[in-house]
Amino acid sequence: xxxxxxxxxxxxxxxxxxxxxxxxxxxxxxxxxxxxxxxxxxxxxxxxxxxxxxxxxxxxxxxxxxxxxxxxxxxxxxxxxxxxxxxxxxxxxxxxxxxxxxxxxxxxxxxxxxxxxxxxxxxxxxxxxxxxxxxxxxxxxxxx
Numbered sequence: 001x002x003x004x005x006x007x008x009x010x011x012x013x014x015x016x017x018x019x020x021x022x023x024x025x026x027x028x029x030x031x032x033x034x035x036x037x038x039x040x041x042x043x044x045x046x047x048x049x050x051x052x053x054x055x056x057x058x059x060x061x062x063x064x065x066x067x068x069x070x071x072x073x074x075x076x077x078x079x080x081x082x083x084x085x086x087x088x089x090x091x092x093x094x095x096x097x098x099x100x101x102x103x104x105x106x107x108x109x110x111x112x113x114x115x116x117x118x119x120x121x122x123x124x125x126x127x128x129x130x131x132x133x134x135x136x137x138x139x140x141x142x143x144x
Contacts, residue, residue, distance in 0.1 A: 029087040030058040039111025048101040055103035
């Protein structure tokens with residue numbers, strides 16, 4: 001499925017009006033609760049991360065997960081996230097995938113789709129020069 005890059009204000013460089021980024025609408029599931037989250041596809045991120053308010057809306061006991069520290073996110077300051085097993089569904093896809101995601105109380109994190117859980121379950125083709133990206137379900141294990 002193909003998606004367009006989203007243009008957002010470039011706060012780091014005010015002289016430039018906009019920057020294009022691969023944002024994707026995903027729905028997170030925990031038990032019977034669900035929450036849509038606009039998330040950045042980030043090939044440089046090791047894990048999927050979401051703001052702690054999303055955990056609360058999903059009914060997740062934030063500090064009930066295991067604690068992991070991340071560095072290099074936006075401000076360069078370490079960010080502590082609580083890791084939980086949830087399910088994720090991409091807008092327009094029929095399947096849900098179980099992932100381990102972190103939830104952090106940091107203003108710099110809204111939704112981030114990284115390697116563990118996202119990029120290891122989907123084929124992602126970024127074509128910024130065309131203003132689009134493509135996501136495909138990964139073939140079942142054992143198929144090439």
